[in-house]
Amino acid sequence: MFNRKINREAYLGDPFDTATNVLLGAYLCRRLDDGEVLAGKITELEVYIGAEDKACHAYLNKKTKRNAAMFEIGGTAYVFFVYGMYNQFNVVIGGAGTANAVLIRSLEPVCGIERMKIFRKCDNLYNLTTGPGKLCQALNIDRSLNGADLSGETIWLSPGSGNCSYNAVPRVGIDYAEEYKDKPWRFYEKGSRFISKK
DSSP: OOOOOOOGGGGSSOHHHHIIIIITTOEEEEEOTTSOEEEEEEEEEEEEETTTOTTSTTGGGOOOTTTGGGGSOSSBEEEEEETTTEEEEEEEESSTTOOEEEEEEEEEEEESHHHHHHHHTOOOHHHHSBSHHHHHHHTTOOGGGTTOBTBSSSEEEEOOOSOOOEEEEOOSSOGGGGGGGGOOOEEEETTOSOOSOO
8 A cells, every 4th residue: 555655756846735735644654674664644744944934944044964954855854853852754845955844743643553552652542643753753763764765665655645634823832933933834634633733
């Protein structure tokens, strides 16, 4: 079911269109070293725009060692570490150098759930992948995957059915971003129980 991969071209367009029409409802897939595939449907995400967004790690297109993966071509993974304990997974969108990214905030677990529970030390299905740090723990995603090609065999996105109905609301945890903190750039699937915060 998850062998199909989103084409590279789909990651090169407008980040908002890509987030809502390509990524939301698609499946984030992770193949472990033993070959088992873990997967979850993307139910919530946030858009970050490098050139102008005061909440973005690459604000004003400033490139650093930490955010260098954001400047790669669309379809690259950007994984960063926060609070000294959590990894967060992003999909780079657009042409090389544009530094736009979509943070994946929540998944609905669909494949490899028992393994996810072991990684998370959590048996509650609705708490398993409902947060950017939680889903990285559940799918064993860490900084070793920073810069990974999302059309590869280790981590990739598989197309969803399309036409995902969603709400657009402000992003989470960016009170420092001045006028950008209220931009409705967080999108989540209507009616889903697998959301980090409504």
